[in-house]
Amino acid sequence: MSVAIFGGTFNPVHNGHLRIAIELAELLEVDSLRMIPCALPAHRDVPSASPQQRLEMLKLGIGEQAQRLLADDIELCREGPSYTIDTLREIRQQIGSQTPLFLCVGMDVLTTLDSWQDWQQLTDYCHLIVSSRPGYQIPKSGPLADWIRQRLCDDLHELKQSSTGRLHFCNLTMLAISSTAIRNKVSAGEKIDYLTPAAVVNCIQQQHLYE
Ligand code: ATP
Secondary structure, three states, X not given: OOEEEEEEOOOOOOHHHHHHHHHHHHHHOOOEEEEEEOOOEOOOOOOOOOHHHHHHHHHHHHOOOOOOEEEOOOOXXXXXXXXXXXXXXXXXXXXXXXXXXXXXXXXXXXXXXXHOOOHHHHHHOOEEEEEOOOOOOOOOOOXXXXXXXXXXXXXXXXXXXXXXXXXXXXXXXXXXXXHHHHHHHHHOOOOOEOOEOHHHHHHHHHOOOOO
């Protein structure tokens, strides 16, 4: 058994997130990939949709067919900024020390990882799985680049044999969709069909989000 987590603001969730989540679940051969909306992002403005609205859209987006994907409210149950390190510590307590735990992020996230709370300790609790994203490069020099190099593991099979400590890059399907583009379209009165599942489109319309 192993567990993967994929965090984000999910404001709103879109087909880029869902496609990558399914591919990650298959690649990592996990029983469940937990998609975790942050309550209060530590490094960006307060999202226009509330944590509950973003969680609701995430559940609607995942739907019932994607059995391996789960919407996890773990960060909504905590006060204050949502630090990933706190989430990892909590999940580690739940699953014990032997179960492999994968933290999945896009390359855009990796490039700013050194601004995260206790970032150097992240791999004490998990492996880091990084999917490339157009327009973002692996940091080439500095403390973050050194940290990445020390943990790099090209062989996913080898990485799966341990529960924490390594970093792996993968090339998965990155659809050119972002939550920002969806919010901008809604506020401009444009349609967002097929950028996010129909149930999410309906929810945005019914609750007049992003207008
Ligand atoms: P925003 O436009 O508001 O910044 P976003 O679309 O980048 O949002 P986030 O919720 O910030 O979405 O991202 C959560 C995670 O999903 C990050 O690890 C990010 O790299 C990844 N991600 C975002 N968009 C895509 C996409 N189109 N394909 C694959 N992964 C994505």
